[in-house]
Amino acid sequence: MTHHTPTPPVRGCGNTPILKQRGQREVFCGLTGIIWLHRKMQDAFFLVVGSRTCAHLLQSAAGVMIFAEPRFGTAILEETDLAGMADAQDELDDVVARLLARRPDIRQLFLVGSCPSEVIKLDLSRAAERMTQAHAPHVRVLNYSGSGIETTFTEGEDACLASMVPVLPETDARELLVVGALPDVVEDQMLGLLAAMGVTPVRVLPARRSEDIPSVGPNTVFALTQPFLGETTQVLERRGARHIPAPFPFGEEGTTAWLAAIAAEFGVDAETFARATDAPRARARKAIATVAEGLRGKTIFFFPDSQLEIPLARFLTRECGMEALEVGAPYIHKQIVGPDLDLMAEGPVLSEGQDVDLQLDRARASRPDLTVCGLGLANPLEAEGLATKWAIELVFTPVHFYEQAADLAGLFSRPLRRHGILKDLNGGVAGGAMGRATGRMAPAGEEGSA
Amino acid sequence: MKLTVWTYEGPPHVGAMRVATGMKGLHYVLHAPQGDTYADLLFTMIERRDHRPPVTYTTFQARDLGSDTAGLFKKAAQDAYDRFKPQAMIVGASCTAELIQDDPGGLAETMGIPVPVIPLELPSYQRKENFGTDETFFQIVRALARPMEKTAQVTANLIGPTGLGFRHRDDVVEVTALLNDMGIKVNVVGPMGATPEDLTKLGQAHFNVLMYPEHAEAAARWMERDLKLPFTRTVPIGVGATRDFLAEVSKITGLPVRADESRLRLPWWSRSVDSTYLTGKRVFLFGDGTHVAAAARIARDEMGFEVVGMGCYNREMARPLRALARDYGLEALISDDYLEVEAAIEAAAPEMILGTQMERHIGKRLGIPCAVISAPVHVQDFPARYSPQMGWEGANVIFDTWVHPLVMGLEEHLLHMFRDDFEFHDAAGPSHHGGHSPKPMERAEAEPEAPADPAPTQATPAQPSSVEVVWLPTAESELKKIPFFVRGKARRNTERYAAERGVTEISVDTLYEAKAHYAR
Numbered sequence: 005m006t007h008h009t010p011t012p013p014v015r016g017c018g019n020t021p022i023l024k025q026r027g028q029r030e031v032f033c034g035l036t037g038i039i040w041l042h043r044k045m046q047d048a049f050f051l052v053v054g055s056r057t058c059a060h061l062l063q064s065a066a067g068v069m070i071f072a073e074p075r076f077g078t079a080i081l082e083e084t085d086l087a088g089m090a091d092a093q094d095e096l097d098d099v100v101a102r103l104l105a106r107r108p109d110i111r112q113l114f115l116v117g118s119c120p121s122e123v124i125k126l127d128l129s130r131a132a133e134r135m136t137q138a139h140a141p142h143v144r145v146l147n148y149s150g151s152g153i154e155t156t157f158t159e160g161e162d163a164c165l166a167s168m169v170p171v172l173p174e175t176d177a178r179e180l181l182v183v184g185a186l187p188d189v190v191e192d193q194m195l196g197l198l199a200a201m202g203v204t205p206v207r208v209l210p211a212r213r214s215e216d217i218p219s220v221g222p223n224t225v226f227a228l229t230q231p232f233l234g235e236t237t238q239v240l241e242r243r244g245a246r247h248i249p250a251p252f253p254f255g256e257e258g259t260t261a262w263l264a265a266i267a268a269e270f271g272v273d274a275e276t277f278a279r280a281t282d283a284p285r286a287r288a289r290k291a292i293a294t295v296a297e298g299l300r301g302k303t304i305f306f307f308p309d310s311q312l313e314i315p316l317a318r319f320l321t322r323e324c325g326m327e328a329l330e331v332g333a334p335y336i337h338k339q340i341v342g343p344d345l346d347l348m349a350e351g352p353v354l355s356e357g358q359d360v361d362l363q364l365d366r367a368r369a370s371r372p373d374l375t376v377c378g379l380g381l382a383n384p385l386e387a388e389g390l391a392t393k394w395a396i397e398l399v400f401t402p403v404h405f406y407e408q409a410a411d412l413a414g415l416f417s418r419p420l421r422r423h424g425i426l427k428d429l430n431g432g433v434a435g436g437a438m439g440r441a442t443g444r445m446a447p448a449g450e451e452g453s454a
Numbered sequence: 455m456k457l458t459v460w461t462y463e464g465p466p467h468v469g470a471m472r473v474a475t476g477m478k479g480l481h482y483v484l485h486a487p488q489g490d491t492y493a494d495l496l497f498t499m500i501e502r503r504d505h506r507p508p509v510t511y512t513t514f515q516a517r518d519l520g521s522d523t524a525g526l527f528k529k530a531a532q533d534a535y536d537r538f539k540p541q542a543m544i545v546g547a548s549c550t551a552e553l554i555q556d557d558p559g560g561l562a563e564t565m566g567i568p569v570p571v572i573p574l575e576l577p578s579y580q581r582k583e584n585f586g587t588d589e590t591f592f593q594i595v596r597a598l599a600r601p602m603e604k605t606a607q608v609t610a611n612l613i614g615p616t617g618l619g620f621r622h623r624d625d626v627v628e629v630t631a632l633l634n635d636m637g638i639k640v641n642v643v644g645p646m647g648a649t650p651e652d653l654t655k656l657g658q659a660h661f662n663v664l665m666y667p668e669h670a671e672a673a674a675r676w677m678e679r680d681l682k683l684p685f686t687r688t689v690p691i692g693v694g695a696t697r698d699f700l701a702e703v704s705k706i707t708g709l710p711v712r713a714d715e716s717r718l719r720l721p722w723w724s725r726s727v728d729s730t731y732l733t734g735k736r737v738f739l740f741g742d743g744t745h746v747a748a749a750a751r752i753a754r755d756e757m758g759f760e761v762v763g764m765g766c767y768n769r770e771m772a773r774p775l776r777a778l779a780r781d782y783g784l785e786a787l788i789s790d791d792y793l794e795v796e797a798a799i800e801a802a803a804p805e806m807i808l809g810t811q812m813e814r815h816i817g818k819r820l821g822i823p824c825a826v827i828s829a830p831v832h833v834q835d836f837p838a839r840y841s842p843q844m845g846w847e848g849a850n851v852i853f854d855t856w857v858h859p860l861v862m863g864l865e866e867h868l869l870h871m872f873r874d875d876f877e878f879h880d881a882a883g884p885s886h887h888g889g890h891s892p893k894p895m896e897r898a899e900a901e902p903e904a905p906a907d908p909a910p911t912q913a914t915p916a917q918p919s920s921v922e923v924v925w926l927p928t929a930e931s932e933l934k935k936i937p938f939f940v941r942g943k944a945r946r947n948t949e950r951y952a953a954e955r956g957v958t959e960i961s962v963d964t965l966y967e968a969k970a971h972y973a974r
Binding site for chain 2: 027028029030031032033034035036051053055056057059060061063064065074076077078079080081082083085086092095096098099102103119120122123124151152153154156361378379380381382383384386387
């Protein structure tokens, strides 16, 4: 579109065969989405119906946030709940009534299904209907599943947003709906850019408060800011809305392409587009160039985690000069990440799903300069001498659009810079416990080579 | 159904993971849905392990449910054996797999795996993490340990330390040194650091040191009965407890007590005049039963504190802790509901809290100094430096750990005394209690009801008095001159004093009369 943007590759990854393996998956379940969703939806409460394991997971994932009066909790199933179904529904009514009495500020309540509640087939959708009636009009109760058996990590957000779509008000207005929870600062930047292009009104899903929930109808067009929103896309389409396909707004190029797709839909002329985007584009390019210096020519390997992997690999290969060896994603929705796949040059292995031991074998064999993976793998791989970037940070940190482009590159360059800074202190006198472990785990001759 | 935000303990299969991760050469095959692998990061992040926990999860998904989850389990178990070639395996189900009833033990038995495969029954909907460690270690010991000829030299097993244990790493070193001073060698340490093969040799020791009853009491009792190994009842945390422990060891072995106390500094530090201000400090204790019991004795007998409340979250230790609390004239709080703990702390109005990570946050909120004495703990309580709780060095560590927040409390008192000086104004807030919550006690006083909380499982405690008493402005401003960390107690005492005497207006005199009345 402009001379600044690298040309698309002759052959992108659009037709690359996808490696699909089944086996142990080292991923979070969809419940984890609650951790950032509840920050975004300020009058919503997320009540997981599950086991102690679910509560423990939320606690481990939420870290220190658990102490800040968070708007989520777990109704832990006890032995008596498992004995008879009728009981469990009554118990749940009691828990919710007490919760709502105690938290009058809550306007939306999500009953979040878990593996245990799904396996015993506890009917949360009926419970949600019943409770909506009981607590109308002040509180609306919805339900979705964040269970590990059905959802992987960010798919929890997808399931949550999809549960909201059927009850959104109907409209005939031609409006842009932007879908995907973004940090407030990023959302404001996005709204500013769209306003500067003259695209109004713009609605967002999820809205910050329940009184701002968007409407939807046959004249709605929607754009996604996150790649993991497959189910939400489907239910929006079922209500007549139309999806604007675009690469995801990571980096200068991704953001520009994302905005350009919307500009095309709304007939924004080139001059207006340039006026709105030229300055932030130049800023982003300049900032990325500085930060990405340490990434140029380095290889990267993605373990599956969030479905952000493909758009991020596109950003890192095209704008930061990295080489992708393997890009793993828990799921690949080709219709949604297609534009990103087309932009990414052929070469990397694309993998969907996981057999973690086999994937670890591949990572060890290819010795990437940087490995993107979960916290369960990061330190063990570091101990083997592989530099890692832990993936969950990419979901919590503001990384979308122009002003965050260099921060995004920085998340990947920092671990490599650190590896360069730290002196190799292993292998001193007899070595400590870590030194011995490293020696055991690392392939022969590789110890300390990073 | 129970509404929960914070849990002191994870589910029991996390306990089993702690045993497996502590050991070497053992592999755990856990029938569990996708997502349960989250528990790996407790070990790789909080404990900073440099390898993955030796756990293979079946990670079944919804599409597997209708078909063959049992087949999935068998494949995972076979793959795990082929890849890791462990000396023994443990197999079991997480909470969801417990519901689909595949029976991992039975399935594994049919597979012909050429090493011992030990099935675990961990009832996820009744029991918790500590039960999981205790039961798992017991099952492994029962499967592997056999009566053996005793070692020629007097030896002991150290049992109970696990992965993710609070200071277990350094406690093992310290207890090993204590025994060494008496001429006793360590036979096997388990589960931490042991292989299944090591555990087959448990029987050749002369006795067991039960380091953590939470994690190994079942195994200790079984070994006492079936291998004729007596075990120690005293946990050597604190100076007095360490001496009692050595006396107990002497009684079991017939060896004279020999101890090198040259490194022990707590007694003199505590006796030195600088520590006089610790006298009668009101402390509230909460954590796991073992650490709370040990801390109570140190607090009263070795630091000169007054214990104003104690409790534990693991109901397995309820009975001994209740008995101990009675000795202190207290009623033990046995609860895994942090809101109950918070209410009890508010009611007791202590000057210091000794608790878990959770109590540290309660302390922050109430503006009360706190030190951590027990799991659950966060990453900062898995320190790089040597910091045992047990033995002589443990006593030194405990003295420093407990006194530091109090010293800071005094510093803050001084800051408050000078708060009208230009650089010390009230809004600046305490230095280490987090800038986000300035003047915590003022807020707590303004709203005596606990702030709205997402877990309404517990009614807020009844207010001490229903009589309306009014504070005169002069009395109110005098109250503000009292250090913030005892102000709540002063306010309560004064109001109670006034109410008991039918006084409805509190003046400066009432304040000081009450102070005199409650003086100790």
